[in-house]
Amino acid sequence: MIIRPILAAALAATAALPALADDIARQDTPAITVSGEAHLSVPPDLAQIDAGVASDAKTARDASAANNAAMAKVLAALKAAGIDDKDYQTSRLSLQPQYERSRDASVSGFRASNRVTVKVHDVAKVASVIDTLVGAGANDVGNIYFTVAEPSKLLDQAREKAVADARRKAEIYAKAAGVTLGQPLAIAEDGAPAPVFRAKTFAAPMAAGAPTPVAQGEETLSITVSVTWAIKAGQ
Template structure:
């Protein structure tokens, strides 16, 4: 057994040193010119195609039970109006349900008096056809909605726009590198590295709801900017 172990040790020590190094060595990128790091941004604009609105019902009644019952009845009409307008269930989400006492301050400076209860039920609704959002909001008010907040406007599928911004960012980076190269009496060679940072999908922005009364509500979507920032390393030769 001892002779077998010694033979194994001899066999391992006989491995060429170069082979052992070849298993762990990493390729090293070398340059012969000057390294130039450029940060550039590409930006595109799109018209938002999604509007998100919070809408709901606030009811008051002498008792908590009555306030909730009245609220539920009005919210059923509001939800039915949304479905009749073609809003899918996946675009309707409950965001708040609240019940709290309603007090009246005693004019003589005494303790506040409980006069009833206030119930609130709120849903967040996504409208995929902004042109019809105003008409739907008017219909909601007609069916009992007495609380509307928003809209928040966003872009549903920004991937293609972001890819366009990436191409612009890279073109801007190369144009800036060409400028530096000419000033230094060199020329732009290969790209050494590209990293993306910042920019990306913009958060929802508030739009404008004009003339909030029946049969007149209008939403102006405007435009949103999408940007991508790149750090690009060039070799100047």
């Protein structure tokens, strides 16, 4: 009665031997794993500006009406400056009560705000767009981001450089260990590649009519890869 279970276990173990052998073979393959890095610094070609209007009034209706009129002027100014309709979008609307600084904390009025996000495809025009916003009545400007609109080709260049860097390191280790570098067995990109912003600077105008100083800086695109190389005895 106990022969069948033993036989079944033996057959299962026999069936698993080829897979186990493959695992052992892979584990016994002499190899070296190194990381390669690449960084590309490029000037940004796209900017995003966050700006808005805040309006205070005694009643919610008055605050909202004043804010709507003020934002209408801002949007009209953007259109007149040649900004395409698809490049600016309302990002936040709010209407909140304002409270007295007293024990009863009674409502003293209301604040309405309307914010818009503007994309600028020519970063050289960022300062003039900010001046346009401020001149049209925007009294809350900030959160300016510079980036690269299409980083794919640049990231592909970085990937090639990262693999080359991994090979360079692997060859150094192989030479020091007295072995020969073979074919790559595995390549893995570490994490999702993301731009590293080196500069996001904005300074509000110091005086009426003064140009807005803006520094766009550079954006650094970074890639890290892990590469496993086969190695064999040196010749």
